Amino acid sequence: MKTSIATVCLSGTLAEKLHAAASAGFDGVEIFEPDLIAAPESPEEIRALAARLGLTLDLYQPMRDVEGVDEDAFRDVLRRAEAKFGLMQRLGIDVVLCCSNVATATIDDDEVSASQLRRLGELARGYGIRIAFEALAWGRFVDDYRRAWRIARLADHPAVGVCLDSFHILSRGHDPAAIEQIPGEKIFFLQLADAPALSMDVLSWSRHHRLFPGEGSFDLTRFLTHVVRAGYTGPVSLEVFNDTFRQTDVRSTAVHARRSLRWLEDAVARELGAEAGFAPLPGAGAPAAFDFVEIKAEDTSSIEALLETVGFTPRGKHRTKPVTLWTAGAARVVLNEQHARGLDPHLAALGFAVSDPAALTARAGELGTPFAYRRTYAGEQALDGAVAPDGTEIYWAPQGDGGGEPAWAAEFEHGASVRDSPVVGIDHVSLGQPWQVIDEAILFFASVLELPTASSTEVASPQGLVQSRVIQSPDGSIRIPLNVSPPILSGRRAALPQHVAFACDDIVALARAARARGLSPLPIPQNYYDDLAARFDLDDAFLATLKELDLVYDRDADGEYLHFYTATVGDLFCEFVERRGRYDGYGAGNAPVRLSAQQAGAEPADIVRA
């Protein structure tokens, strides 16, 4: 599959965009006209630069308002077109995108539009150029790809075909199945964009909120399947107008964009098999479980003290590194003091148990993922890993035999013997995300780790609204809420703290025992319990227990959720949760209370009473 990207997707100057697209592995680019107009390089220089970088220049875009006009206006269209066709010759581009008329159309007649496209096509042919006619979703008269194709067919000229853009088709809810009725060779160009489900005017939606494939709610797999079945073999190009991507680092956006196409290619290859003409990614499904969390700091003793209070066992020190392992049930916490001078405790890495680590490594490589590196000594388990967009390292290792401990755990020595603990495993891990990386993070987890987005919500904090998007494996064994920081906090490394939520079977016993051992939970205000009593008809004794232990509570039709939080140390806090019945959420209604309590206690906290 030949890949391309419109320069409007990327930040920077035109030359910077070309460099970034080439180094991310794109085969070509679409030149967005304003990028060329603002460039100091001549068209010949741009052409030569692209050639040196190994990029083809696939499309010049857009020409606007070319059809459906009176004869006077059409003469001006031809004059403009001639200037642009000359420019395209200098660039060496042979396809131009012509959008359906938005501003100047006065004639709503397929025959008129077809005849004007035919004349434009005839002019273009003289320059060796072909016209790709596209129905904009907000075209004055032509706003449906089926009508654009009807007009192009009527034009009946070898230099006139259509451009298909997934946004213009799917945003209007038009069925893409009819694409298969267009002969592949008359589809002159293909543009792809995903988008979130928003109900707003389609022009603003298109201009500001498009996303790369895999990040929104459009079914692009089905869309591209229809296009492949139609026999289209040209470039598959991204045209994503997005306020964030326009301002973020051009190189990482280009890599992220390229990843979205590889992900989509995989999905279509799996849908169509050999018919697709391109190969699926290696893959072994979503990870089976959390393997470990790694907390890094110059001094991890505050975390050790916390883990003690909830019954974790110190399992030993790593043979060759200043790293310790603590376990409780299936929960493994690695405390890392290596290369951590001056660092406060923070969540540095997540480990996943996977069935086929080598396949996942190959998959990550094909998706252009930056790899994480760990030095490994003789006899030690090598861990492969990747760096997530927020900087968290993600490692993967084989599952332990029969669900037991993974092989790498044996590298930790001189530990205590395993104690009983009410903690049974890791329920979820929340990662605070800078606002500008959330879309890339969604795609990263979906494409590299096959962890899709399960839900999305919004909670109020004293510092602004926090959008929370939950990444979850199909069986719920892996749950990662991604919490997006309000922009005002951007620039701070971990604007929102990360947190690890441990699962337990009996939260009341755990909370009581931990208190007895000195743990100070995050204090929950009395007002919260008064409201709880008003919302739910709770037993007085139960309510008193919640209050005594600073437990918070949620309930839905499927079950109940009881949890409590520790104070924040460094960039991190812990949560302990008990799910009753089939409750599947995260107590989002309690998050504002937690966020306020954390704000109130924002001075450095003693997580455990000394």
Next chain:
Amino acid sequence: MKTSIATVCLSGTLAEKLHAAASAGFDGVEIFEPDLIAAPESPEEIRALAARLGLTLDLYQPMRDVEGVDEDAFRDVLRRAEAKFGLMQRLGIDVVLCCSNVATATIDDDEVSASQLRRLGELARGYGIRIAFEALAWGRFVDDYRRAWRIARLADHPAVGVCLDSFHILSRGHDPAAIEQIPGEKIFFLQLADAPALSMDVLSWSRHHRLFPGEGSFDLTRFLTHVVRAGYTGPVSLEVFNDTFRQTDVRSTAVHARRSLRWLEDAVARELGAEAGFAPLPGAGAPAAFDFVEIKAEDTSSIEALLETVGFTPRGKHRTKPVTLWTAGAARVVLNEQHARGLDPHLAALGFAVSDPAALTARAGELGTPFAYRRTYAGEQALDGAVAPDGTEIYWAPQGDGGGEPAWAAEFEHGASVRDSPVVGIDHVSLGQPWQVIDEAILFFASVLELPTASSTEVASPQGLVQSRVIQSPDGSIRIPLNVSPPILSGRRAALPQHVAFACDDIVALARAARARGLSPLPIPQNYYDDLAARFDLDDAFLATLKELDLVYDRDADGEYLHFYTATVGDLFCEFVERRGRYDGYGAGNAPVRLSAQQAGAEPADIVRA
């Protein structure tokens, strides 16, 4: 007019919100329930804090889904209500906001809703509480204030009335005139919010994009006029859900919020005269002209060199300060090296010529504007001024006699005699705005200086989209485009450079003369001129002149616009413009070319060849 604000408008904890509201001069607050639930203070403590701060607690909100339900569900409503009424007694609040049912309504019947409100009202009466029933714009059955009033009237209970919210009424396009048919004493509460004209689902619009009065597109003057005429005398309260205000500094947001009500009060007082029962602001209309711009730096000689090349006259040094004055026609540039150690050139202040400076000072004071301060020695002209939300100082002084120089100019001594210059005045001044202050800036200029927003546009830069909102006096003599930086740049003092555009009568002569004297204009790429030729049918000689002089060009039905830019020095660049005919814009189509050229030349530039 008694003023109030909902705590949901502000960032921070509940106690911080109360402090900020009181110190901004609000009379009371509405307690937004989640703020209370998350607060560590008891209801009694909140009540006592508010009393100490001199704030009344005007409303508890919201109770949801109280009517239109079956008898089983209604019993649960009464149980919840009883708990909340008890809480309200502890807070000392006697009005509760009950919204029309969104989630649980099953019965679409005025009689049923009225009867349930009557029973709720009867329960409330026992607690000394009144029910303010409000039609949410997205209520399941009740979504129109006229229907809410019909139901409240049917309920026929002294403890049942309505709450009016401008957003819910105006967002639906409902005519507010019928408010006058509601007896004032049955309007139990009034909430005001403005909003930009957006076409999106009304729930998202309401939850994220509300604005304070004067910042959006609703006609709140007319709205409040109807409410006053209905005989309402209760609090006028702001309820503004806004993603930005929720994260910005609570104190400045509260001041800004209070200013919006004073502005609105003024507008209604002018509309209704004595009938309003409150007084208009002092005021003398919009400023008549730019008086001066002040550029500050440790060393202003690069700006002096620039002004030389375009024919400004050095008019002398200030008697007592390291400040010089340069003039050309009506353009006055003050160069200030006082207290400027380490500072690069930046636009520090704007001066306006006004007819009644004392009235403007009084007006600014009533609007809670932070004052700007200049030390004044004996015999010097005292300048009053204010600090705009972006930190720019704004001063005002009397106009010079017969349109001549202002009195303060006489404080500059030992200058050269006035030369002829093609520069005739200041056309406009563009101020880069951090994204989080733009709404406050719009209100600041509209309320303090009576400069409304004339237009709004968006231009692409290599670092993201720039929203540009133009503040303009009615006669066009004052024009200030406010350019909003993409959030990625936030934190940088002047993320987008400021610029001063000087008007001239003959831009070609000016550009040529300035070049001869060594000015290097911002270079405009050849591609721009190729596109210009394709867009407009321009004379070859004219095009060659534009290109020779790095002039950019725009044209509309009313006239033409020719301009060129200097390089950026510090946080500032200059522009020189010639308006032909009645062209009223700013060449927005040329801005992306300018922004790219500035990005390309982002290394420190020599504005004038040495």
